[in-house]
Each structure stands twice: as structure tokens, then as C-alpha cells.
Amino acid sequence: MTVETTALDGDEPLEGTESTLKSVAGATLTLIALVALWEFLAREFQIPVWLLPAPSLIGESMLEWRSELLGHSLVTLYETLAGFALAIAISIPLAVAVVYSPLLQNTIYPILLALQSMPKVAIAPLLALWIGFGTLPKIVVVFLVCFFPIIVATTSGLTAVPSSLMDLIRSLSATSVQTFVKIRFPTAMPHIFVGLKIAITFAVIGAVIGEFVGSENGLGYLILVSTSQSRTPLAFGSLVLLTVMSIVLYYAIALIERVVVPWAPRN
């Protein structure tokens, strides 16, 4: 914990807001310029629509297929959120267990680390084999990709209490419940949110991978079907929605973080 760097700096938040605005404005302008360039090149060189549709065509097809896109989006969103929630529900208690039990620390944790090296994409077909083509295997893939960042972040957060603070707590003969509730868990919170933010970006990818392997709905499925039918604008439309979904989910987590952990360092 730093003492020196947290001096009185009342006008810092203002500067922060200003620079955030600047970076958002800069990014938006760059994005608009790139899209305009894309539109121009696609028209100028008459690139075939099935190869690379112009942004305007993508927009048109998104409007045309809006109800289908919405339906498939909801499926993917559901798989993403369900898998993510499952990962939170399992990783955080498991991280607590690992931190408090030397036995688990020496047995389960190394195995988890080894499992993490296994490519999740490769497991997806096996999951389809074991639990079929419904929503469940997608949720499991999402769970698998989210699980690791959350458990690692939580474990490191729970052990991040400065040793002098632990000495202080010990000198007061605090119970382990008191230590957990009053010190360890709140200390871990900012770390947990770092893990959650990483996990949520993986979550959408996990859902799409699950859908690629075998499904009848979801945006991943829509991309597969529309590319196979040379409806490239629709594939791009699905891609746009996936991106938006990913960004919105990320910022939703960041917003929750601001409310729940107002003391977390901002990046």
C-alpha cells in the first residue's frame, strides 16, 4: 500500500474526466474516418459484396434482418451471462478455499493452472459430444474461459493484505471470520473486478466458439450460416453486434465496479 502517492489532490478527478473525454472523442473520430475510408474504397474499387461489403450495405442488411439479429443476439447474450455468472459462483468460493487451505493450494491449484494451458476451443467439440447441441455446452465453454481469470485475480486479491496490517489484526486477536469480512475480502474486491473485466471479454468469445461447433441459433451460428450462403453483409452485421455486446458488457462491469468498489484505482 502506498502512502506517499496518495496525497491531497482534489482536482485530479476533473483532469481525469477531461482526458477521458479527449480519448473518447479521438477514438470516435478515428473510427468514423476508417469507416468512411472503407466505404470509399469499397465503392471506388467495386469490391464484390460477398467479399467485403461497404459499411452502408452492412447497415442496410442489419435493418432488414433486425428481428432475426435481435433473436440471435439474445441467445448469445444469455449464454454469455449464464456462463459468466456460473464462473463467478464457482471461482470466487474456490479461490477462498484455495487461499485458506494449504492442501488445496498444493493440490487443486496446480491442476487448475495446468488445465488453463489447454485450449478451450479444442474442448468445445468434446462438450458437444458429451452434452449435445443445446444451450448448455455453450454456457460450459463460457464458464471455462471465464473461470481462470476470476480465480487467479481473486486468489491474488485475497493474499494482497499488507503484512503489517495482518500483524495489526493479529495483535487484536481477530477471528478468521472478522479478518475475512473486514479486511481480506474488501482488499480483494478491486482485484476481483480486474478478473471480472478480463473474463467478460473472453465470455462473448467463448459463446461464439460454442456456437461455431454446433448450434441452431446465436450470433456465431448466424455468422457461419450467412457466410456459407455468401450473405456477407449479414455476417458483418452479426460481428458488429458481437462487438457492441462485448463493449457494453465490459462497461457494465466497470460501472458496477465504480458503485461497489469506489476505492479501486481507476485506469
Place this chain on the structure above:
Amino acid sequence: MSKIEIEGLHKTYASRNGRVAALADVTLSIKQNEFVTLVGPSGCGKSTLLKLIGALIRPSRGKLLFDGAPLFHPTRDVGIVFQEAVLLEWRTVLDNVLLPAEILGLDKRKSRARAMDLIALVGLGGFERRYPRELSGGMQQRVSLCRALIHNPSVLLMDEPFAALDAMTREELGFELMRIWDADKKTVIFVTHNISEAILLADRVVAMSPRPGRIARVLDVALARPRTIEMQFTETFKSYSQEIRDVIYQGKGAGRP
């Protein structure tokens, strides 16, 4: 009866290069309400000695009596201040100060009133609802002092509490500590590597030398209280300073291969 009685205390740690003696044969008796400073270079075992007194670590050998009885577990009769304030960032100043009271299950209303008094005493009145990140390093350390005093312990253990602060804040806090101690006497054991600070604050300076950590000299400080900045320029003060410097540096080469 002494408040703290230490006799033939040894502490060795296991390290990669075998066993390292952090403290060797320390004998020291600390009176009730005495202000004792432990001064010495790094590695002289002064922080180890402090932790032993707080029963945060166990001695390898020797006797340590607290109020005449051996300590096997940390006692709630001790307040601790560290070099870093280690405040809880999610708690206000007031709630940080109240943490020990909560853990010890003390009466809420009384503790709150005491916390408010302490916060006012260290000059932070009006900051009760602020968060640590809104405070300067010196203010944070004042809060951590209040936290150490909230349960009214009879012993205050301070491990280089002002070492991370700038020289002026450090001086200011030293005088503040003496003022608080004067108003509400406690046994204070204060670790520092600053010789002037050690003399200015103490009734008795315990000068320690390293490898292995041991007591090189115990010095009674015959300066009147309240202490003033000007006392640092007196001949008495200078001779204390010279004496401590001598024993610390003399011990430096000794006992090493």
C-alpha cells in the same frame, strides 16, 4: 514491577544461508509509562524486538514478561503503529479508527465518542468522514495513531512510524506524539533509525548494533520535558548523539568473519 521485563532473549530465523541470529541475548527492563526508543542501523533487530514484545513472533530462547506474566498470545493491551499507515481505503477516517474497537467488540457509543476525541486530539477534527486517499501521508499516520489508541492500550508499539514522512512532518508528529503521551501516559516503545529523533522523544534510548542484533548501550536522557526543538543544539544532546553514534559504529565490524 516493570511493565515489560526481557531477559536473555534470543531470536534466530532460518534462512537460505542457514540460521541467522536476529537478536542475541537481549536483556531490558521497561518501566510503566516509560518512553523508550530503540535506535540502530537496519539489521540490528529493533523491529524484531518490537514484534517479540507484541507477541507477534515467538522468541527462540529467553524470557519476556508483560505485566509480570509471560506472553503466549498477542495481548489487546497493545496498540501498534507501523511505518506505513495501512489504513483501509474503503473506510472513512472515523471507521478506520474504530476498526480495533469493532474487532474487540467494545461498546459502540463509547468507542465512537473516544474516536472523535482522538481524531480531534491529533488535529484532524472535521476529517472524520474523509477517506484515506484524500489525506496526506502525515494525516494518514495521525489516523493510524488514533487507531492504535482507540482501545486504550497501556503499551504503544511504534515501528519507525514517521520514517516515510518528510523531515518537517516528522518533527511535527514527534512533538504531537509527546503531547498526547504527556496527556495520557502509556508505555511507548518506539523504533527508529534516526538518532536525533530517538534522543528527542525518549526517556531512555536503547542503542542497538547489528549482526547479531543486540543492545549496545542504554542511555538515560536527562533533558527536561516538554522537549523543544532547541534542545537538539545543546551540548548534552550532542554528547548523547555522539555516544550513540560511537557504540553503533563500533559494533559494526565486530562479530563478523
